[in-house]
Amino acid sequence: YNIEENETVESLITKMVKATNERVVPLFKKNNGEWIINNEKVKISIHDYITMASILEKESTKTDENKLIASVFFNRLAKGMKLQTDPSANYAADKLTGAPTQRELSLQSPYNTYTTVGLPPGPIASVGVASYEALNNAETTDYLYFLHASKDGKAYFSKTYEEHENLAKEHIEGYIPSRS
Numbered sequence: 529y530n531i532e533e534n535e536t537v538e539s540l541i542t543k544m545v546k547a548t549n550e551r552v553v554p555l556f557k558k559n560n561g562e563w564i565i566n567n568e569k570v571k572i573s574i575h576d577y578i579t580m581a582s583i584l585e586k587e588s589t590k591t592d593e594n595k596l597i598a599s600v601f602f603n604r605l606a607k608g609m610k611l612q613t614d615p616s617a618n619y620a621a622d623k624l625t626g627a628p629t630q631r632e633l634s635l636q637s638p639y640n641t642y643t644t645v646g647l648p649p650g651p652i653a654s655v656g657v658a659s660y661e662a663l664n665n666a667e668t669t670d671y672l673y674f675l676h677a678s679k680d681g682k683a684y685f686s687k688t689y690e691e692h693e694n695l696a697k698e699h700i701e702g703y704i705p706s707r708s
Contacts, residue, residue, distance in 0.1 A: 552578065555660040563663070566606040575650070577663065582651035583641070585659040586615030593683045594662030599669040600685065609672065611641035619652040675700065 531540065556577050562569040580601065588594045604611055617628040620637035633640075639648040671685040673692035677699035684699060686692040696703045 548578075551657070552655075552660065555657070555664065559664050563602060564666070564668070565602045567668075576647055577660075578655060579647045579649075579651050581655040581659040581663055582653045583611065583613050583616060583647075584662060585655045586619075586653045587613050588659070588662075588683075590681075590683065591658050591662075594658060595665055595667045596669065596671065596685055597674055597683065598662045598666035600671045600674050602666055603670065603672050605646070607672070608645060610643070610645050611647075613641050616641040616648055616652055619648075 553574065556574050560569075561572055561574070561577070563572055564570070580598075584594060584598055584601070588597050601611055614628050617632050617635065617640050618624065618626070620635050620640035621628065621632040623632065633642045636643055638644055639652065641648060669685070670687045673686045673689065674683050675692065675696055676683050677695075680699070682699075684695045686695055
C-alpha cells in the first residue's frame with residue numbers, strides 16, 4: 529500500500545478493503561467459495577480463504593510445492609487433525625522467523641495450530657497471489673505430513689507419521705525424533 533504521510537486509519541482501511549475486493553475476491557470466487565476436501569465440495573468463507581492462504585504463504589518457500597502443501601492442509605482438516613504449522617506457532621509467540629522452540633510449540637493460543645484444531649481466528653501474514661492460486665488448484669493426494677529439509681531446502685511429503693519421521697531423520701540435520 530502507498531501510505532501517505534497524513535494517512536488516517538479510516539483511509540488506510542478503505543485502501544485495504546478496496547485492494548481485497550479487487551484482488552482477492554475474484555480469486556475466492558474462482559472456485560465458488562469452495563475447497564475440495566475428501567473429494568467433497570466444502571463451502572468456506574472469504575475469511576477462512578484468506579486465513580488458510582496466509583498460513584500457506586508463510587509455510588511454503590517454493591511456488592512449485594504450494595499445491596502439495598495445500599493438499600496436506602486440506603487432508604488434515606478433513607481428518608480433524610491439527611495443522612501443526614511452525615509459522616502459526618511463531619505468530620502466537622510474536623516471533624517473526626526461525627524454528628519454534630518446544631515451549632512455543634506448546635503455547636496455548638488460538639493462533640497456534642500445534643495446540644488448536646482447525647484454522648486460527650485470522651490471517652497470520654500478508655498473502656501473495658501464488659498462495660491463493662495454490663489453494664484454488666491444490667493437488668489431490670493422501671499426504672498428511674511434509675517437512676522442509678535443511679540439507680537441500682526441498683519439501684518432502686509423506687502419508688504416515690512413520691514415513692515423516694524417517695524423512696526427517698534423513699533430511700534434517702540434528703533432527704531429534706519426537707517418539708522413540
